[in-house]
Amino acid sequence: MGYGIKLKVWGDYACFTRPEMKAERVSYDVITPSAARGILEAIHWKPAIRWVVDRIHVLKEIRFENFRRNEVGSKISAANVKKAMNGNTVALYQSVEEDRQQRAALLLRNVAYVIEAHFEATDKWGERDTPEKHYNMFLRRAREGQCYHRPYLGCREFPAQFELLEGELPASSLRGERDLGWMLWDIDYADGMTPRFFRPTMRNGVIDVERLAQGGGVR
């Protein structure tokens, strides 16, 4: 599928949580390919296609800010819900005072990226699916600001604004090379949700995901 798209996304805050620092969240320096894929899927996705992120352009300087919130510690207990459904009396609620955890998050501030991506066919590709159809659907939606649900920058409280980029790539303010260390590339759902990692280098604000993936840089 040779159709590539370019989407500019930006927002005030972002948090692409490092899996090794999840309780008190610490964001990666830049958006991960998996978060970028999530943004594209929020605009257009069908089981017939799979988005592949090729390049990520980081347009703004990387800045962090600390933010602490009261969060709850537990999830809804499925066993309790089952009891309630079967007519037993249970206290089905969560008390925020008893279950409170104050957690800090190290968030990114004022981010802007350009995501370059293309889609590939999956085994759900049907007779009525054509590359043109999905390509044009995405273009139409991105142009008009339409989305299935509001895309977000890592967490849902950090909504992403987006627009289709049809002209020149905006210049990045970043210069030089920067090793970003090991980052999450994506979760492999075909392989029992195994996380895959890669070690990108950012050159003048550009991360070439495709080259790394093809060069066997994803583990």
Added chain:
Amino acid sequence: MTEPICNRYEFVLFFEVENGNPNGDPDAGNLPRIDPETGLGIVSDVCLKRKIRNYVEIAKAGQPNYNIYVREGAVLNKQHLTAYEALGIKSESKKLPKDQEQAKKLTGYMCANFFDIRTFGAVMTTEVNCGQVRGPVQIAFSRSIDPIVQQEVTITRMAVTNANDAEKERAMGRKHIVPYALYRAEGYISSHLAEKTGFSDEDLALLWQALMEMFEHDHSAARGKMSSRKLYVFQHETALGNAPAHKLFDCVRAERIDKARPARAFADYHIELHQDKLPGNVKVLELL
């Protein structure tokens, strides 16, 4: 239950605080939250969600389908939930339903009974994806229009807590207040996700009501005077929407009228809706 909503919405809410602390920062000794770079005040997303939950709990007290799952001690009515309708999951010991189906049913049950789960989503302990609901309503951090001033007020109390402090006769304490600030909150409502949780037009009307009246039931010593001042709702014609959200938000501008004086009242601000910039096929409802 009525049908899920079938339009996309965005909303802008302006709320004010007068001599109070809208949202304390646990990292800064409960000072009002502030953006260190710009000096603008911040109110977190979860702070407003908490108020919406509390409002609904008061407004819809005891009504089935409007329970609130995540509760605060203050409004915790000790009314235990009993099942409203057993969904007919028979405990067939030999034939357990597939995990996925079971999770779907459990999630469906929670969505039907709890307003906050229908609206904001929730995560269940089940490992399957249906044990996780993304709610249709998304709220971002609110920000004040102008930089805020965090004022510290020292107060005294004519009584002491400990017997061995008895000769001191009084204790000192601190309050942190913002003399005045107008905050702007922005939110998004996805119709597709509403379909999955069953978030209906009635729920939406209740959400608008909550946004307008949530501060009326949230008075406390710390909050000072807080109230919702303006609520603009952008209604798209379709579920996918007709315009980029940022363009809609740009149509609503709030400005201080006299830049030379600090703002101390809502009258010091001028809020304007630029109808001419509004893309076609998007309706603006000025609910407040």
